[in-house]
Amino acid sequence: MMNDMMNATTDEIRQAIRQGNWDKPTSGLANGFLQTNLVILPKDMAFEFLLFCQRNPKSCPLIDVTDPGSYTPSLSAPSADLRSDIPRYHVYRNGELTEKPTDITELWQDDMVAFLIGCSFTFEEALVKNGIPMRHNEEGRNVPMYKTSIPTVKAGRFEGPTVVSMRPVAEKDLVRAVQVTSRFPTVHGAPLHIGHPSSIGITDLDQPDYGDSVTVKEGEVPVFWACGVTPQAVAAHIKPPFMITHAPGHMFITDIKTESVGVI
Amino acid sequence: MMNDMMNATTDEIRQAIRQGNWDKPTSGLANGFLQTNLVILPKDMAFEFLLFCQRNPKSCPLIDVTDPGSYTPSLSAPSADLRSDIPRYHVYRNGELTEKPTDITELWQDDMVAFLIGCSFTFEEALVKNGIPMRHNEEGRNVPMYKTSIPTVKAGRFEGPTVVSMRPVAEKDLVRAVQVTSRFPTVHGAPLHIGHPSSIGITDLDQPDYGDSVTVKEGEVPVFWACGVTPQAVAAHIKPPFMITHAPGHMFITDIKTESVGVI
The missing domain is CATH 3.40.1640.10 (PSTPO5379-like)
Structure with missing residues (x-):
């Protein structure tokens, strides 16, 4: 099958x-x-x-x-x-x-x-094609997702925090990761944030709000993309x-x- | 003033x-x-x-x-x-x-x-910055606009033809014109069509449905962009x-x- x-x-x-x-x-x-x-x-x-x-x-x-x-x-x-x-x-x-x-x-x-x-499956495919591996796939886990301090823009009853997914990217691949995902605005597009989790209100990378934590290795930087869980989280809220x-x-x-x- | x-x-x-x-x-x-x-x-x-x-x-x-x-x-x-x-x-x-x-x-x-x-004012500015002149401005006219044979996608009561604006572009500048406007999907983006007006249902370039006709010179190709008159035309319809x-x-x-x- x-x-x-x-x-x-x-x-x-x-x-x-x-x-x-x-x-x-x-x-x-x-x-x-x-x-x-x-x-x-x-x-x-x-x-x-x-x-x-x-x-x-x-x-x-x-x-x-x-x-x-x-x-x-x-x-x-x-x-x-x-x-x-x-x-x-x-x-x-x-x-x-x-x-x-x-x-x-x-x-x-x-x-x-x-x-x-x-x-995000779509841009992950593009990243992998460009030689940027997906740690959560390597480790057999779900991608880690976090609620952030970045508010969504309210519309009527719908409001709440932006949820992001995180993928560790080697420093040397950061530029390419931005370029590759910028091509695809209809699947979340370019990263929302590169670097310190605390800058966007995430206190502990090991404690994701959804999905599983993954290893961030020496020389890697956490990169955060807007996540399709946001609308579900907001709607459920x-x-x-x-x-x-x-x-x-x-x-x-x-x-x-x-x-x-x-x-x- | x-x-x-x-x-x-x-x-x-x-x-x-x-x-x-x-x-x-x-x-x-x-x-x-x-x-x-x-x-x-x-x-x-x-x-x-x-x-x-x-x-x-x-x-x-x-x-x-x-x-x-x-x-x-x-x-x-x-x-x-x-x-x-x-x-x-x-x-x-x-x-x-x-x-x-x-x-x-x-x-x-x-x-x-x-x-x-x-x-389209926005992408015109980008074209001009890239050395691609706007004929309708040179000739002191409104940009020519045409109803096409390209249907819009219906939603409820709203339906009708896509309206395009036309700007003549020198053959040597065609590639740059596509590149420059592709950067701006929120202001109509890349052209809908390059070349023969008849391919998109326009029978006479000299008879625009809105705006004024402009001169297309030897060595220039008519380039058509989706036009913001479309929603007005559809809503009025x-x-x-x-x-x-x-x-x-x-x-x-x-x-x-x-x-x-x-x-x-």
Whole structure:
């Protein structure tokens, strides 16, 4: 199955997920194609959340937004069904995580709007191609993520701290890391911060708020990118009556070629 | 007055406009700062229009969107008042242009949302700095604009053709023109098309749909950029009960430095 999936098209991968044949994280699948975070909210919160994403493009880069009631991401994957094409979902009721289903067809309502938000898998692929290794992958962990002292820009009810992910980068690779990720503003883009964690309100690198800690070696500098967990954290913070997201690492696979969103 | 305005700060220029001391086009004012198009719509159309802009980022690059009811563009010019800081407005009722006031304070309603959309003045400045002259400025005309066969991506009621502006560029400068404008995705970015007008549904360069025709000289190629008239044309097309925009050429001046939105 794994080998099949590695060589499958994006449509085939989504079909396998839809049929219940893949409920694991999507890292490494569909190389060269954008994967996205998912946030589903009722229409009465959709304008504010759309505004929030527009005001916070580094943490919430929008790849696609569905028409109210539609589960078809017509710009990014017209053959997909967002109710079933993600390996695992998180369902929140009044801000509490109540279910972790692999299909939400039964939960879908006619007033829902789905937001697909750029994911760091994409720029990690670009960094690795440029010879900059990902420590969390080497150590078999999730990328460490931290709440920062950098506020997001409020929109209606949505507000809260910017969440960042951290990757240690060798000093000699810092310039290239900035260049490579600057090409991809729709997947968080250039780093938010290079250097001292305390400058952005992080007190202990070994105690991430999400994910796992990783080793920072001699001669390496911690580099922080805006993180797609931000919109989920912010949305969860205001405890909407009903919200559905992807489960961490279980992303939506689009038909958009990564290179096609490179700005130069 | 003109000389004063040329050396004034963005805040001073907006004050002069607010006090009725400047009702002319803003081209050439506040060099180095972003100017924007303006579209004001009632809240019940705001989600659809925001979605439309999100889906059509080349023609509708959003610089700032106000909270419903607010006339303060808090991200782009916190000291501004969008009811008075634009030299001239166009007021549309049921799709018809009914008034051209210099102040809309009396017309402002509590449910209005203001959209500030990137303007080509910004990338023209970058082109000129790179030695690529603007023919319409040389000839003292407005830039020629054309409806194309390139459809915008529909969002709710909003749909219609993409409008482009055209600038003749010497063949030797084509590469640089693409590079320079690619840096600025928030002000229309890279060209939509280089070459034959007929490839994008334009039958006669001498008959623009908006603005004035300009001379295309021997050895020059017509280059087409997505145009900020698109959202106005699309919004006017669906004849909203009430809409306010800037008058062509009479833009909103922000506090955002042009260089700060360059992606690299």
